[in-house]
Amino acid sequence: xxxxxxxxxxxxxxxxxxxxxxxxxxxxxxxxxxxxxxxxxxxxxxxxxxxxxxxxxxxxxxxxxxxxxxxxxxxxxxxxxxxxxxxxxxxxxxxxxxxxxxxxxxxxxxxxxxxxxxxxxxxxxxxxxxxxxxxxxxxxxxxxxxxxxxxxxxxxxxxxxxxxxxxxxxxxxxxxxxxxxxxxxxxxxxxxxxxxxxxxxxxxxxxxxxxxxxxxxxxxxxxxxxxxxxxxxxxxxxxxxxxxxxxxxxxxxxxxxxxxxxxxxxxxxxxxxxxxxxxxxxxxxxxxxxxxxxxxxxxxxxxxxxxxxxxxxxxxxxxxxxxxxxxxxxxxxxxxxxxxxxxxxxxxxxxxxxxxxxxxxxxxxxxxxxxxxxxxxxxxxxxxxxxxxxxxxxxxxxxxxxxxxxxxxxxxxxxxxxxxxxxxxxxxxxxxxxxxxxxxxxxxxxxxxxxxxxxxxxxxxxxxxxxxxxxxxxxxxxxxxxxxxxxxxxxxxxxxxxxxxxxxxxxxxxxxxxxxxxxxxxxxxxxxxxxxxxxxxxxxxxxxxxxxxxxx
Numbered sequence: 001x002x003x004x005x006x007x008x009x010x011x012x013x014x015x016x017x018x019x020x021x022x023x024x025x026x027x028x029x030x031x032x033x034x035x036x037x038x039x040x041x042x043x044x045x046x047x048x049x050x051x052x053x054x055x056x057x058x059x060x061x062x063x064x065x066x067x068x069x070x071x072x073x074x075x076x077x078x079x080x081x082x083x084x085x086x087x088x089x090x091x092x093x094x095x096x097x098x099x100x101x102x103x104x105x106x107x108x109x110x111x112x113x114x115x116x117x118x119x120x121x122x123x124x125x126x127x128x129x130x131x132x133x134x135x136x137x138x139x140x141x142x143x144x145x146x147x148x149x150x151x152x153x154x155x156x157x158x159x160x161x162x163x164x165x166x167x168x169x170x171x172x173x174x175x176x177x178x179x180x181x182x183x184x185x186x187x188x189x190x191x192x193x194x195x196x197x198x199x200x201x202x203x204x205x206x207x208x209x210x211x212x213x214x215x216x217x218x219x220x221x222x223x224x225x226x227x228x229x230x231x232x233x234x235x236x237x238x239x240x241x242x243x244x245x246x247x248x249x250x251x252x253x254x255x256x257x258x259x260x261x262x263x264x265x266x267x268x269x270x271x272x273x274x275x276x277x278x279x280x281x282x283x284x285x286x287x288x289x290x291x292x293x294x295x296x297x298x299x300x301x302x303x304x305x306x307x308x309x310x311x312x313x314x315x316x317x318x319x320x321x322x323x324x325x326x327x328x329x330x331x332x333x334x335x336x337x338x339x340x341x342x343x344x345x346x347x348x349x350x351x352x353x354x355x356x357x358x359x360x361x362x363x364x365x366x367x368x369x370x371x372x373x374x375x376x377x378x379x380x381x382x383x384x385x386x387x388x389x390x391x392x393x394x395x396x397x398x399x400x401x402x403x404x405x406x407x408x409x410x411x412x413x414x415x416x417x418x419x420x421x422x423x424x425x426x427x428x429x430x431x432x433x434x435x436x437x438x439x440x441x442x443x444x445x446x447x448x449x450x451x452x453x454x455x456x457x458x459x460x461x462x463x464x465x466x467x468x469x470x471x472x473x474x475x476x477x478x479x480x481x482x483x484x485x486x487x488x489x490x491x492x493x494x495x496x497x498x499x500x501x502x503x504x505x506x507x508x509x510x511x512x513x514x515x516x517x518x519x520x521x522x523x524x525x526x527x528x529x530x531x532x533x534x535x536x537x538x539x540x541x542x543x544x545x546x547x548x549x550x551x552x
Contacts, residue, residue: 009249013281016248020284023242027235032226034159035204039094039114039133041155046087046098047119050139052077054119057148061155067098067111069120080111089116089125092205093133093154115151128319129189131206132160161226163209163289168199171221172451175426180453184213184222189319211293212322215329218406218449219429220377224293229380232288233301233373239284240305240368250361252283253302256313256352257291280359282308291349292322297377299333299347300384306368308361312349332405336385336469341394366391378406382446382473389471397475401467408450408467410443412483416462417441419485419499423454423463433479439499440484446476491523492531 041062045051049071055064056077066079069087073079085101094114101108116134118124123136130136135150137143172181175198184200185193192206193213202213202222214224223229236253243251279285288294291312299310318326326349334344343362369387373380389395401407410432419439424432431447432454434440454463470476487496488503506525510516516525520539524532 010281012247013249016243016246017281017284019246020239020243020248024235024239027231027238029227029231033162035162037093037095037132037158037160037205039155039158041115042113043115043117043151044096044098044111044113045117045119046124049074051119052079054117054139054144057144058117058151060152062115062151064117065111065113067100080109083107085109087124089134092131092203093158095205096131096133115154117147117151127189127191128321129208129210131190132208161209162204163207163211163225164202164204164214165223165225166200166202167221167223170219170428171199172219172428172449172453173200174198175428175453176422176457178426178453178456180456181218181449181451183216183218183325187212187216187321187325189322209289209293210319210322211290212325214377215292215295216325217377218451223377224289227289229297229377230373232294232298233380236286236298236302236307237305239286240302240307243284244306244368248282250282250308251306252280252309252311252359252361253286253307254279254283254311254313254355255286255288255291255294257315258287258289279355282359282361283311283355291318292326295329295377296333296336297373297380297384299330300336300388301369301371301373301380303337303342303346303363304366304369304371304384304387306366308346308363310347311355312347313352313355314349315352328404332401335399335401335405337388339396339399339469340385340389340392340471341396342388342392378446382476385469385471386473395471397472398468398470401469403467404450405467405469406449407445407469408448408465409445410448410454410463410465410482412441413462413464414483416460417483418460418462418501418505419483420459420502422457422459426453426457428453432482435484437496438484439487439496439502441482442479443482444477444479445470488526490528490531491526492535493528495528497528 043058043062043064044067045055045058045064046067046069048069051066051068052074055066058064064077066077068079068081073081080100082100085107088099090097090099096113096116098111098113100111114133118134118136119139120136123130125131125134133154135147137147173195174180179195185195189210189212190206190208192203194201211224213222240251240253291314294312302310330347330349333347337346338344346362369384371383371387419441421434421441424434424441428451429447429449431444431449433442433444435442448465450465450467452465455465485499485501488498488500489496503526507522510525516522518541524535527535
């Protein structure tokens with residue numbers, strides 16, 4: 001291609017990108033609720049003698065108090081000596097509590113402050129994403145100046161968005177006291193998520209919008225609230241549509257975080273104008289709150305909307321658990337692409353230094369999808385997959401996926417299953433369903449989260465799961481019979497009420513029980529609930545034994 005032709009395409013792409021960015025700026029993002037922090041400037045300066053030396057520099061609106069971890073006490077600054085006691089920190093901006101000593105001991109003490117300046121050699125709080133209002137630095141002059149400036153700015157009333165929504169009804173964390181999915185808890189860099197019996201609890205004041213919890217959540221119980229998935233995908237679709245309609249060719253979508261932290265200091269906020277100057281003409285920058293706030297549904301939908309490639313630009317500041325979780329999700333997306341015959345590297349995580357090298361388009365030219373992301377996470381993922389699969393030349397009906405993927409099958413061992421249906425009642429995605437009046441288990445594969453709660457719940461170890469993806473939509477979304485038995489009929493009224501294996505299992509377990517030693521009592525195990533009650537009332541021996549047990 002001649003140089004003049006290349007220059008013409010380049011200019012055309014730049015004009016199309018500018019038009020797309022103008023259209024993107026006009027889109028409105030649905031607001032979310034706001035959280036409020038209130039800080040009056042009470043600062044705990046934690047450290048040795050250096051804390052005593054530096055605390056007076058926190059003057060004016062700040063009220064410092066030293067928590068002395070070692071060294072000699074000196075007058076002049078309010079001071080509490082740790083004195084060999086344990087030290088724990090809980091809370092966030094405006095609501096920190098420092099606990100000294102063990103619970104129940106006479107020397108137990110608690111200190112309430114708004115801000116914390118931690119001068120320890122290693123941060124007392126180990127989570128990668130520290131709570132707002134907690135500053136950890138060494139005593140070098142540059143870091144001291146930065147800490148004093150930051151702490152002084154954190155006095156007053158502050159607001160931030162509530163970044164997440166949580167639907168406990170579809171959460172796969174736990175059922176009936178059995179824990180299954182802990183992906184969000186394991187990945188959260190702020191340690192804002194904890195287990196609360198059969199659901200999780202997210203502390204909105206500790207949550208800083210990292211978003212990785214929503215990326216790893218298999219069923220969409222946790223979703224990003226600001227911006228919502230629908231708003232993000234509306235932006236993606238608009239960006240790509242306006243670019244191509246304005247004559248742009250071979251669009252590559254580049255996601256990057258708006259602002260990040262690196263080594264405790266904020267990186268400069270990313271602006272589209274700044275980044276655009278460093279990008280090839282066909283790269284479309286998409287600034288998001290956090291990279292990890294995107295996920296399978298966003299990346300695959302972007303390709304379905306016509307992106308030639310999706311690149312996540314890593315500025316090197318992601319916490320290790322976030323980076324690991326994001327890489328795992330990208331690996332799943334790449335497996336799915338490869339299974340459809342598309343290049344797996346069409347979705348990549350790349351360092352900021354190589355942005356200008358990402359202009360190569362890897363996806364073939366396809367008809368752009370028009371679906372809306374008004375549904376949930378899984379519905380959006382499957383709409384994107386269905387669109388890409390329909391235009392693929394590689395029609396493999398099913399692929400196996402690596403462990404941890406949120407799609408897959410369940411299998412029942414006919415020699416073990418008693419059709420007690422404990423797996424059905426525990427399944428959070430409603431992938432396992434009963435046969436209603438028939439002793440059956442049905443399975444809808446598109447609903448299976450691969451959370452493993454069915455395998456942990458089954459008393460007979462009769463069910464297991466395997467990650468895979470069915471590309472045929474009808475096979476994936478239609479209920480299929482997983483296991484069935486001939487129904488066992490009540491020996492009194494003839495009504496079917498259980499499976500034969502369930503009755504045999506019950507006879508085996510209760511055969512030695514004192515209440516079932518007579519023939520008549522054992523026969524009651526073969527009756528439906530109604531007939532069993534009638535027979536007990538008519539059996540004088542059973543009623544007498546019941547009265548005797550009540551008296552004792």
